[in-house]
Amino acid sequence: MSEKKEKHDKNEEVEEQEEQPEEIVIEREPPQGSTDEEKQYWLRRLPIRQGCFDSPIDLNLVNCIPISLPKLEWVNFDAIPKKTKLTNSGHTIIFSAKWLGERPYIYAGPFTAKYVFSNFHLHWGENAQEGSEHTVDGGNFPAELHVVFFKSSYLTQEAALKEQDGCATLAYLIQLQEMENPGFQVIIDSLRDIAIAGTSKRIANVCVLRLFRKFLDDYYLYWGSVSTYSCLHFILWLVTRKPIGISNEQLNCLRNILDHQGSQLVKNFRKVQPLCDRSVFLVNPCPSKYATLLPITHDTYLQYHVSEVFYYKDIGAISKLLKEFLEDTQSISQYSETNELTEKSVDSDEDETQNEYSCDN
Numbered sequence: 358m359s360e361k362k363e364k365h366d367k368n369e370e371v372e373e374q375e376e377q378p379e380e381i382v383i384e385r386e387p388p389q390g391s392t393d394e395e396k397q398y399w400l401r402r403l404p405i406r407q408g409c410f411d412s413p414i415d416l417n418l419v420n421c422i423p424i425s426l427p428k429l430e431w432v433n434f435d436a437i438p439k440k441t442k443l444t445n446s447g448h449t450i451i452f453s454a455k456w457l458g459e460r461p462y463i464y465a466g467p468f469t470a471k472y473v474f475s476n477f478h479l480h481w482g483e484n485a486q487e488g489s490e491h492t493v494d495g496g497n498f499p500a501e502l503h504v505v506f507f508k509s510s511y512l513t514q515e516a517a518l519k520e521q522d523g524c525a526t527l528a529y530l531i532q533l534q535e536m537e538n539p540g541f542q543v544i545i546d547s548l549r550d551i552a553i554a555g556t557s558k559r560i561a562n563v564c565v566l567r568l569f570r571k572f573l574d575d576y577y578l579y580w581g582s583v584s585t586y587s588c589l590h591f592i593l594w595l596v597t598r599k600p601i602g603i604s605n606e607q608l609n610c611l612r613n614i615l616d617h618q619g620s621q622l623v624k625n626f627r628k629v630q631p632l633c634d635r636s637v638f639l640v641n642p643c644p645s646k647y648a649t650l651l652p653i654t655h656d657t658y659l660q661y662h663v664s665e666v667f668y669y670k671d672i673g674a675i676s677k678l679l680k681e682f683l684e685d686t687q688s689i690s691q692y693s694e695t696n697e698l699t700e701k702s703v704d705s706d707e708d709e710t711q712n713e714y715s716c717d718n
């Protein structure tokens with residue numbers, strides 16, 4: 358072999374080596390044929406492979422990866438709390454509660470452990486053209502409700518926030534509807550008493566499912582994060598495809614509460630963040646693939662109150678409720694007063710929710 362040819366071959370070898378950089382393969386979906394357990398494990402490790410990015414994001418049906426997972430299970434949600442509190446944190450309105458027995462929790466779906474209810478809070482804007490954190494096909498909704506859960510084995514939300522699999526948030530986009538949402542009225546009626554930032558009020562002990570609905574399937578799933586002071590925390594987001602409705606009058610009441618500067622809190626939503634290389638999944642989607650969100654289901658008086666007494670299997674209460682509804686539509690306000698409590702701030706040692714995501718760093 359001539360010296361020239363040998364040199365050429367060596368160069369080729371070098372070139373071949375240079376052409377083999379380590380390829381970074383971003384897995385966008387679980388391998389075909391994975392079991393439910395394998396998919397749950399794969400989902401749990403996703404932020405380590407794809408990176409941690411901030412929330413919220415724009416939701417678009419076209420970008421989503423359909424995935425099948427076990428149905429989400431909801432346990433103890435029909436239990437009435439022993440103590441319920443509404444807090445004006447200066448940034449939002451936070452609903453928190455204590456139960457005599459085990460707190461409500463969710464499991465299955467993407468989860469391999471129990472995630473207990475921590476609180477729910479709201480985001481809204483100055484007018485009906487803004488307010489939601491997530492956008493849908495680039496468009497805003499007037500408000501959004503976030504239900505925060507943490508993994509029960511971490512015992513507290515503060516401890517759970519430090520873990521990659523510690524917290525999950527269920528998000529509901531809120532649309533305007535003509536009629537009042539009766540489930541929300543217990544919140545709306547108390548807002549005047551917590552107008553000042555940092556104040557709390559005990560409110561009627563109501564089943565939390567009067568305020569948000571269960572969903573088992575058909576939700577967007579992605580890994581995001583929330584920032585608290587100097588911390589960045591992983592959060593698994595589940596955004597239901599079914600929005601909930603409130604009236605414009607109810608939404609206006611939220612805009613009357615005050616922030617820490619004493620100004621009306623009219624804008625408490627974050628900007629949409631880039632998706633980057635993240636995967637967004639649509640879990641067990643319904644057959645309708647024409648719209649990113651499904652049409653609103655109107656939240657009516659009967660839907661809430663009949664479902665609530667059904668929890669107690671109290672047929673007498675159901676027939677009484679139907680009679681009341683037919684005879685007198687004013688019974689909505691009467692019902693909300695049956696559990697009236699004295700107005701007082703809950704002791705500070707019980708106050709877990711001055712911030713919707715608290716952080717002790």
Ligand SMILES: [Zn+2]
Nearest residue numbers: 478480503713
């Ligand atoms: Zn939130």
